[in-house]
Amino acid sequence: MLELRDVTYEVDDNNDNKEILKGINLKIDEHFIAITGPNGGGKSTLAKMIAGIIRPTSGQILLDGEDITELNITERANRGISFAFQQPVHFKGLTVKDMISIAAGRDMSVNDICDILSEVGLCAREYIDREINSSLSGGELKRIEIAMIAARGTKLSIFDEPEAGIDLWSFNSLIKVFEKMRDEINGTILIISHQERILNIADKIVVIADGKVEQFGPKEEVLPALLHTAKTCQTLEEKL
Amino acid sequence: MEKKMDLVQKNLLEQVAGLHEIPEGAYNIRANGEKLGRNTTANIDIVSKTDQDGIDIIIKPGTVNESVHIPVLLSMSGMQECVYNDFYIGEGADVTIIAGCGIHNCGVDTSKHDGIHTFYLEKNAKVRYVERHYGEGDGNGENIMNPQTIVHLKEGSHMEMETTQIKGIDSTHRVTRGDLAEGASLEIHEKIMTHGKQYAKTDFSVDLNGDGSSCNLVSRSVAKGESKQQFFSVMNGNAACAGHSECDAIIMDHGCVTASPQLTANSIEANLIHEAAIGKIAGEQLIKLMTLGLTEKEAEEQIINGFLK
Numbered sequence: 287m288l289e290l291r292d293v294t295y296e297v298d299d300n301n302d303n304k305e306i307l308k309g310i311n312l313k314i315d316e317h318f319i320a321i322t323g324p325n326g327g328g329k330s331t332l333a334k335m336i337a338g339i340i341r342p343t344s345g346q347i348l349l350d351g352e353d354i355t356e357l358n359i360t361e362r363a364n365r366g367i368s369f370a371f372q373q374p375v376h377f378k379g380l381t382v383k384d385m386i387s388i389a390a391g392r393d394m395s396v397n398d399i400c401d402i403l404s405e406v407g408l409c410a411r412e413y414i415d416r417e418i419n420s421s422l423s424g425g426e427l428k429r430i431e432i433a434m435i436a437a438r439g440t441k442l443s444i445f446d447e448p449e450a451g452i453d454l455w456s457f458n459s460l461i462k463v464f465e466k467m468r469d470e471i472n473g474t475i476l477i478i479s480h481q482e483r484i485l486n487i488a489d490k491i492v493v494i495a496d497g498k499v500e501q502f503g504p505k506e507e508v509l510p511a512l513l514h515t516a517k518t519c520q521t522l523e524e525k526l
Numbered sequence: 527m528e529k530k531m532d533l534v535q536k537n538l539l540e541q542v543a544g545l546h547e548i549p550e551g552a553y554n555i556r557a558n559g560e561k562l563g564r565n566t567t568a569n570i571d572i573v574s575k576t577d578q579d580g581i582d583i584i585i586k587p588g589t590v591n592e593s594v595h596i597p598v599l600l601s602m603s604g605m606q607e608c609v610y611n612d613f614y615i616g617e618g619a620d621v622t623i624i625a626g627c628g629i630h631n632c633g634v635d636t637s638k639h640d641g642i643h644t645f646y647l648e649k650n651a652k653v654r655y656v657e658r659h660y661g662e663g664d665g666n667g668e669n670i671m672n673p674q675t676i677v678h679l680k681e682g683s684h685m686e687m688e689t690t691q692i693k694g695i696d697s698t699h700r701v702t703r704g705d706l707a708e709g710a711s712l713e714i715h716e717k718i719m720t721h722g723k724q725y726a727k728t729d730f731s732v733d734l735n736g737d738g739s740s741c742n743l744v745s746r747s748v749a750k751g752e753s754k755q756q757f758f759s760v761m762n763g764n765a766a767c768a769g770h771s772e773c774d775a776i777i778m779d780h781g782c783v784t785a786s787p788q789l790t791a792n793s794i795e796a797n798l799i800h801e802a803a804i805g806k807i808a809g810e811q812l813i814k815l816m817t818l819g820l821t822e823k824e825a826e827e828q829i830i831n832g833f834l835k
Contacts, residue, residue, distance in 0.1 A: 360821050363819040364819050367817075388818050388820065434818065
């Protein structure tokens with residue numbers, strides 16, 4: 287279980303302290319949690335804080351009862367936290383096989399990699415030796431990013447806006463990937479998203495706005511109100 | 527009479543040529559200035575020079591799928607030599623040449639190997655040339671290598687050069703010169719890693735003289751510690767040609783890298799490009815690998831291994 291106790295985060299903005307997170311309290315032990323809310327509300331900051339990429343100004347983060355607030359990124363990764371970046375990082379020379387092997391913590395055979403890549407709709411033969419760089423499309427990079435998380439198979443997997451920067455067709459298959467993941471992965475999936483179709487497969491939804499938890503409850507309670515307040519584009523909805 | 531290799535020499539041979547024992551096919555192994563072994567085949571002849579130190583490697587026209595190994599091993603501290611090797615590649619031949627130099631210096635004296643390799647590729651000949659440089663030793667003696675590679679490419683010929691210097695060479699000045707006739711192509715991949723107080727200078731100059739000739743030069747390097755690297759490349763487009771050079775360097779600690787590309791188009795049809803990027807490892811690359819469970823140091827190693835792969 288992941289618990290955040292009164293977590294705050296302040297940054298120095300031209301000598302003016304700006305509060306990004308204003309006392310977040312959350313207890314998460316459900317299988318599939320979506321975090322949503324307006325841009326700039328603190329969602330990504332919160333996700334990075336759980337992964338250890340940024341440290342809170344005050345407050346505590348607990349994983350299965352252990353205080354992990356002072357642990358670094360590597361230590362948290364080894365405690366069972368995975369983090370999929372919103373913008374996948376490019377590498378010169380490191381291939382899909384290298385990255386999946388690093389993620390899995392062992393040298394992976396072609397068959398092992400085939401199993402993982404097929405989960406995200408990629409054919410291993412085509413991708414295994416490709417470098418993780420701009421020769422891959424945004425959608426391909428996103429899938430590989432997700433495949434790394436699947437290869438780790440940890441108890442907490444965080445995805446920061448997996449839908450950002452990918453086209454509509456890739457998005458459709460991405461939804462299927464998450465639906466499958468929800469059904470197959472043990473552990474907690476924490477996904478930051480603005481997309482109704484992703485929110486719709488969540489057990490619970492957290493709404494973060496202006497650095498605070500505005501709502502936290504079962505999808506059935508939170509989603510209708512959200513759709514009512516922020517109607518998505520009708521044409522886009524029809525296409526999705 | 528040919529001699530046997532000792533353990534130090536066997537280790538050097540493995541480092542520079544990936545060989546555990548004497549190779550198959552044509553080879554010439556030089557150890558501490560002497561011939562340690564040589565084999566020729568029906569199509570590949572190796573002849574000692576009479577006017578200076580070195581060998582001529584003569585490959586018959588039409589020779590395909592054959593390889594030549596010419597490793598040089600220096601295991602005596604203070605050994606210094608300058609060797610001239612000339613390669614004559616016959617028309618239509620397609621061969622792999624694996625050269626390399628390994629120095630083991632446990633003494634206090636400077637060990638130095640200057641190898642001057644000149645390639646003459648006849649029409650439509652193809653060569654893949656692999657060169658690895660490696661140094662080791664726990665003495666205070668310096669390991670110095672100053673290789674020169676001069677390539678003359680006739681019509682339609684193609685040469686690929688892969689040069690690697692990853693460890694243990696205190697000072698190197700690498701010179702590469704090339705001239706290309708019509709339709710000839712030259713592909714160069716250079717990998718260098720320096721550490722401590724090492725110094726490496728690479729100096730390329732290529733003349734694209736024939737229509738349809740092309741050159742692609744890619745240099746990837748890592749400078750650690752207090753080491754210094756300099757990259758000079760000159761590309762002269764004298765015809766309807768295509769030239770591309772790329773210098774990509776990672777600097778760490780107090781490492782220093784200079785990149786000085788120079789492109790000259792003497793023909794309106796010449797198309798020349800240079801790219802250079804020097805910088806430290808991107809923080810987000812380290813963070814990504816740390817979120818996968820690696821420590822910062824392990825992440826650094828993975829990034830550098832991938833970069834120089």
